[in-house]
Amino acid sequence: MNCTQNEKISQVTENTLVIGIDIASETHYARGFDWRGIELWAESNSLIKKSYVKTALAFTNDAEGFEKFNDWVSRIMKNHQKTDVIVGIEPTGHYWFNLGEYLKKAGMKLVLVNPYHVKCSKELDDNIQTKTDQKDPKTIAGLVRDGRYLEPYIPEEIYAELRELCGYRERLLKDVNSAKNQIHKWEDKYFPEYKKVFGDITVKSSIAVMKQTPLPCDVKETGAEGINKIWRDMKLRAVGMNRARSLCEAAERSVGVTEGLDSARITIAMILETYERLKANLEEIEARMIALCRSIPAVEKAEKIKGVGIITIACFLAEIGDINRFDSPKQIQKLAGLGLRECSSGKNKGKTMISKRGRALLRKILFQAAMPLVAKNPEFAELHHYYTTREDNPLKKKQSIIAISCKLIRILFVVLKNNVEYDPNKMMNDIKRNIIKAA
Numbered sequence: 001m002n003c004t005q006n007e008k009i010s011q012v013t014e015n016t017l018v019i020g021i022d023i024a025s026e027t028h029y030a031r032g033f034d035w036r037g038i039e040l041w042a043e044s045n046s047l048i049k050k051s052y053v054k055t056a057l058a059f060t061n062d063a064e065g066f067e068k069f070n071d072w073v074s075r076i077m078k079n080h081q082k083t084d085v086i087v088g089i090e091p092t093g094h095y096w097f098n099l100g101e102y103l104k105k106a107g108m109k110l111v112l113v114n115p116y117h118v119k120c121s122k123e124l125d126d127n128i129q130t131k132t133d134q135k136d137p138k139t140i141a142g143l144v145r146d147g148r149y150l151e152p153y154i155p156e157e158i159y160a161e162l163r164e165l166c167g168y169r170e171r172l173l174k175d176v177n178s179a180k181n182q183i184h185k186w187e188d189k190y191f192p193e194y195k196k197v198f199g200d201i202t203v204k205s206s207i208a209v210m211k212q213t214p215l216p217c218d219v220k221e222t223g224a225e226g227i228n229k230i231w232r233d234m235k236l237r238a239v240g241m242n243r244a245r246s247l248c249e250a251a252e253r254s255v256g257v258t259e260g261l262d263s264a265r266i267t268i269a270m271i272l273e274t275y276e277r278l279k280a281n282l283e284e285i286e287a288r289m290i291a292l293c294r295s296i297p298a299v300e301k302a303e304k305i306k307g308v309g310i311i312t313i314a315c316f317l318a319e320i321g322d323i324n325r326f327d328s329p330k331q332i333q334k335l336a337g338l339g340l341r342e343c344s345s346g347k348n349k350g351k352t353m354i355s356k357r358g359r360a361l362l363r364k365i366l367f368q369a370a371m372p373l374v375a376k377n378p379e380f381a382e383l384h385h386y387y388t389t390r391e392d393n394p395l396k397k398k399q400s401i402i403a404i405s406c407k408l409i410r411i412l413f414v415v416l417k418n419n420v421e422y423d424p425n426k427m428m429n430d431i432k433r434n435i436i437k438a439a
Helices: 005-010 063-079 097-105 115-121 135-145 157-190 204-212 216-233 241-252 261-293 310-320 329-335 360-376 378-389 397-418 424-438
Strands: 016-022 027-033 057-060 084-089 109-112 340-342 352-354
Touching: 016 063, 016 135, 027 063, 027 135, 057 063, 084 097, 084 135, 097 109, 115 135, 157 261, 157 310, 157 360, 204 216, 204 261, 216 241, 261 310, 310 360, 310 397, 329 397, 360 378, 360 397, 378 397, 378 424
Parallel strands: 016 084, 084 109
Antiparallel strands: 016 027, 027 057, 340 352
């Protein structure tokens, strides 16, 4: 996993063909260079027209295009006696996934360059801000030669399944929250008193009432007995006549809008249908994630950490992939964008902050996991208290949560990689040592 810039540069030798590809949705553009930056061509004829020299290879994002690219690479390597090839791309959304898989099967090394680095470097050759399909591949290849690239991790087997499910789960969560907000908006408009009867208007008993009696006039017409019968037919507990009477009283004094009621009934019915469908899809996705996650060794040991749920572990593994590819938890911390950065110059000492350069979803998962840990896990609660109250450099609450997120990374790394039980005493040793040093 660790690879310094010197090690990356040393991989480009006299026998290496460096290819830069500008990725697009339909047509990609490629140019090839040697280790010194001299452009190489598939044609062996040295009398190539000057106008053609400035033309990059255009190939489509399909099987025919990939075969055309492969043939082009083979001819360059043969004509210029190259034995190795490194292909650098600027990742553009999801459009590079198919090409990446093809290159992997073809035995070509694929590396990624940061789009921001491409943007900052494109003026080095001609001092012009021009961005073209001819120019970008050369800039990308130059960054690869300088070792300014990352080697992508493409998950396989169970980790590929988890990655796909985790990404779709995240989209479903946004859609569920959107549908829930639409329900709240509808109630605020037509039945604002409804929220005083139900603390959470998306519980089953509330959804059942909204389906059959969505408007205050419908509630009044049905009456308390009718409302209670809806719940009894569904065999719902924790609701009864008292709640039904409260709902009817709220309907009597409602100040909701009284125009366009027929359309309002149709609207809320569709919103509720969408919400329930999304919730069912979310439950199905999470059930599949749990089943996959529990087939990975040591996951059952990680589940024993109080405050860490199986979905959190599944999402964590979906984002990082196989834990065995990491040599240190600091690598995962960097991947999550939780590494520290500082901006200082001379006597001016800037603030230390997290880099936020990494997988944003992984960072979000860890932060969301740290908050219930502080509330439910006694060891992490004590650690949070220590971080926020220590005499030397006390942290703010949010800073402490981030520090606990990094602590969780280290614990999950040890438990999952070494297949060992979580030991609260070892976790607390860090606090004890700091207290001794302070004393």
